[in-house]
Amino acid sequence: MGGRRQFHGAKELFLSDHYDVQSAHTIEGKCIVHTFKNYTKLENVGAEDYFCRFEYKAATGGFTPDRVAVYCKCEMPYNPDDLMVQCDGCKDWFHPNCLRMSIEEAKKVENFLCSDCSSDDDGKHSHNSAVEPKRRKK
Template sequence: MAKIKQGKKDVDSYTIRGTNKVVRVGDTVLMRPSDTDNQPYVARVESMETDGRGSVRVKVRWYYRPEEAKGGRRQFHGAKELFRSDHLDMQSAHTIEGKCIVHSFKDYTKLNNVGAEDFFCRFDYNAASGAFSPDRVAVYCKCEMPYNPDDLMVQCDACKDW
């Protein structure tokens, strides 16, 4: 007798193993890297499905850190800055370590306390071409150096403006 293959089914949520934290579509999560020396990856959950045997997979949209993108980290990139990419992937839900929040640049600069799970994004990133959108960033002083939110109220070395 032939086995009937169980179909995939969309699910609404997933509880992170060993916790009571529930992940839903639209949440931003920390994903365990294969090399434990690396920082967790950050991704937005786009969809979830189960194979009927209890295995849950998530479709994620990756966020890139500046050093992972073409051009690398620049002086104006904040320590918690990420780029929202067009790179989508299917991953086992078991690789989700926790939840995090990716704020808009404006909302991030208004935070009183930045926690370990707080990040910000001001660029979209095309992983294949290395192009950014917008391709320019707002500048805040005469020397036209973009604002780094980690440097609060500092005097610009180049133009001496605050």
């Protein structure tokens, strides 16, 4: 894996077995580190809220887990910073950009069928009311 990736959230931290000594003067404040699952369930994410879904082993340079679920046509893991829309047919999640849809358009979608499901169901693709951003992992 090695380092920060596109799907890592801005508030994502890595649990590690590496320890270091720091001056108390470098501490800016206290934060709350949630599990990934609990973070995605938060109604309001505060400035002190962060999350962790990976553990880094300094001795081996490896991450646990070494695999995560992927979504969308781009097959990227979920980033809670990015809006996603859910297909009413297959229940998979998609980035608006990957669907050639603006964020504004995506927020107005009431019922959404991905291209695979809409070809099965001949266009129940409606753009009427708002959807919430993806806030939970499958």
